[in-house]
Amino acid sequence: xxxxxxxxxxxIEDARQAALQAGSAILAGGTTLLDLAKCGVxxxxxxxxxxxxxxxxxxxxxxxxxxxxxxAKMSAVADHPLILKVYPAVAQSLSLAASxxxxxxxxxxxxxxxxxxxPYFRDPATFSACNKREPGSGCSALGGVTRNHAxxxxxxxxxxxxxxxxxxxLVAFDAVVDLGSRSVPVEEFFLEPGDRPERETxxxxxxxxxxxxxxxxxxxxxxxxxxxxxxxxYEFAAASVAVGLELEAxxxxxxxxxxxxxxxxxxxxxxxxxxxxxxxxALTEEVILSAARLSMEGAVAHGGNHYKIELAxxxxxxxxxxxxxxx
Amino acid sequence: MPRTIHLTxxxxxxxxxxxxxxxxxxxxxxxxxxxxxGTKKGCDQGQCGACTCHVDGxxxxxxxxxxxxxxxxxxxxxxxxxxxxxxxxxxxKAFLEHDAFQCGYCTPxxxxxxxxxxxxxxxxxxxxxxxxxxxxxxxxxxxNSIVAAVRDAATTIAAGQKxxxx
Ligand SMILES: Cc1cc2nc3c(=O)[nH]c(=O)nc-3n(C[C@H](O)[C@H](O)[C@H](O)COP(=O)(O)OP(=O)(O)OC[C@H]3O[C@@H](n4cnc5c(N)ncnc54)[C@H](O)[C@@H]3O)c2cc1C
Ligand code: SF4
Ligand code: FES
Ligand code: FES
Numbered sequence: 136x137x138x139x140x141x142x143x144x145x146x147i148e149d150a151r152q153a154a155l156q157a158g159s160a161i162l163a164g165g166t167t168l169l170d171l172a173k174c175g176v177x178x179x180x181x182x183x184x185x186x187x188x189x190x191x192x193x194x195x196x197x198x199x200x201x202x203x204x205x206x207a208k209m210s211a212v213a214d215h216p217l218i219l220k221v222y223p224a225v226a227q228s229l230s231l232a233a234s235x236x237x238x239x240x241x242x243x244x245x246x247x248x249x250x251x252x253x254p255y256f257r258d259p260a261t262f263s264a265c266n267k268r269e270p271g272s273g274c275s276a277l278g279g280v281t282r283n284h285a286x287x288x289x290x291x292x293x294x295x296x297x298x299x300x301x302x303x304x305l306v307a308f309d310a311v312v313d314l315g316s317r318s319v320p321v322e323e324f325f326l327e328p329g330d331r332p333e334r335e336t337x338x339x340x341x342x343x344x345x346x347x348x349x350x351x352x353x354x355x356x357x358x359x360x361x362x363x364x365x366x367x368x369y370e371f372a373a374a375s376v377a378v379g380l381e382l383e384a385x386x387x388x389x390x391x392x393x394x395x396x397x398x399x400x401x402x403x404x405x406x407x408x409x410x411x412x413x414x415x416x417a418l419t420e421e422v423i424l425s426a427a428r429l430s431m432e433g434a435v436a437h438g439g440n441h442y443k444i445e446l447a448x449x450x451x452x453x454x455x456x457x458x459x460x461x462x
Numbered sequence: 463m464p465r466t467i468h469l470t471x472x473x474x475x476x477x478x479x480x481x482x483x484x485x486x487x488x489x490x491x492x493x494x495x496x497x498x499x500g501t502k503k504g505c506d507q508g509q510c511g512a513c514t515c516h517v518d519g520x521x522x523x524x525x526x527x528x529x530x531x532x533x534x535x536x537x538x539x540x541x542x543x544x545x546x547x548x549x550x551x552x553x554x555k556a557f558l559e560h561d562a563f564q565c566g567y568c569t570p571x572x573x574x575x576x577x578x579x580x581x582x583x584x585x586x587x588x589x590x591x592x593x594x595x596x597x598x599x600x601x602x603x604x605x606n607s608i609v610a611a612v613r614d615a616a617t618t619i620a621a622g623q624k625x626x627x628x
Pocket of ligand 2 (some may be wrong): 251254256257264265266267268273274275276277292293294295332447
């Protein structure tokens with residue numbers, strides 16, 4: 136890891152000012168930043184440690200929305216009794232991520248900004264071609280080992296999967312990122328790679344995530360996060376889904392449903408076509424299966440990740456069965 | 463010229479002055495600068511749990527923590543969990559009783575993780591222990607004995623707390 140200087144910010148304004156300097160980077164939990172610095176992907180000159188700023192780690196759950204400070208730890212949010220009750224999919228997306236040690240370190244702001252686990256991206260010493268790291272250098276994944284690459288939202292420049300779990304649940308429930316001077320829906324916060332895969336979010340230099348807010352809804356209250364992966368725990372998703380379901384008073388017809396996918400797309404992926412196919416219908420096995428298939432509309436496989444096109448609809452269907460009482 | 467910074471780290475209740483480059487991790491500070499080699503380096507990338515320590519009582523990975531980040535916080539390592547008179551911690555005893563290791567390389571990290579896991583209240587069943595200990599890999603595959611040791615230690619600790627409360 137190349138050396139850098141280290142400064143502690145005491146206020147958000149300090150952090151913003153310092154983050155404007157070229158070569159500087161904000162350090163929160165450090166579980167992405169230091170990992171990538173060791174891989175040689177990040178080579179910051181100066182780290183600005185924001186983890187000692189006071190008052191940025193609050194978690195409050197009100198009638199109309201929940202607010203979570205950028206420095207709240209993943210473990211604190213995962214275990215928060217009201218988040219568990221009012222936003223179960225959000226709590227589960229966190230408790231099924233990483234390990235308890237990492238969840239005790241990692242912050243909600245840093246979690247959103249975690250980088251892809253594409254092995255070519257993470258290994259600059261061996262693979263010089265990576266458009267995300269080095270714009271215009273090519274993509275080593277194309278024609279390589281692609282088991283965990285994306286099938287949705289890819290471009291000719293980059294097929295890297297967005298690896299996070301929390302953002303998937305946030306996108307399902309219309310959460311908003313608070314950047315201080317502006318607020319951005321989480322869905323718009325993340326960008327598809329297009330021909331600029333080095334740009335992953337709309338965050339600008341000097342902008343700091345202050346927190347997130349999640350509107351309350353009946354669908355969020357009755358929600359689940361299902362994560363399927365190569366080992367049972369401590370692994371990124373092969374395919375995951377956040378589902379929230381509200382039924383009409385008759386207990387049969389779907390009134391509102393939210394579905395977002397993880398592990399299969401270049402950004403946290405809201406599956407609106409599936410939602411639309413379910414609203415107004417009674418949840419039967421047939422309805423579930425045909426709607427779930429729509430989650431892979433437009434999917435493109437690159438060799439080893441073809442299985443995701445089969446897997447993801449099954450994950451969606453299983454979560455819907457569980458929530459709809461068909462399981 | 464490497465730039466060094468001066469830090470004072472609170473480790474196992476003692477103040478340790480230290481001059482290091484800012485990039486030095488807590489793991490390297492412990493092992494290379496302070497002669498506290500009980501904490502192990504496995505992957506150095508957050509993937510194995512061998513380097514698990516406590517910061518302000520919570521388990522974290524010292525390989526992804528800068529020494530500078532923890533100035534002003536309380537660090538506990540495997541060297542700091544036995545009693546002052548050398549009495550082993552309940553988790554240490556349970557690991558010995560259950561033979562919860564082969565080569566022993568992952569063991570300090572397993573024990574630090576288990577102590578916190580029990581304190582968090584995440585050792586209620588074997589399934590819960592497996593899930594909440596999943597951040598600690600064991601290449602020797604001593605998992606079944608590790609789960610048994612954690613379960614046993616959790617029971618011992620709960621009984622001790624009950625006796626104290628009575
Ligand atoms: C072995 C391993 C397994 C993992 N498994 C999973 C998993 O299964 N699921 C999952 O979702 N995640 C997983 N993760 C990723 C982990 O959740 C993230 O690394 C973590 O959430 C990042 O948070 P942090 O506070 O440590 O961020 P940092 O590393 O401190 O920061 C990450 C990035 O965000 C920037 N940043 C941080 N905070 C702010 C802010 N407030 N405003 C602006 N910029 C900011 C930093 O400059 C940096 O670029 C895993 C990580 C590891 C190492
Ligand atoms: S998929 Fe994206 S991140 Fe991976 S090598 Fe190609 S350009 Fe780089
Ligand atoms: S050495 Fe820290 S997790 Fe492996
Ligand atoms: S005992 Fe050898 S790695 Fe666990």
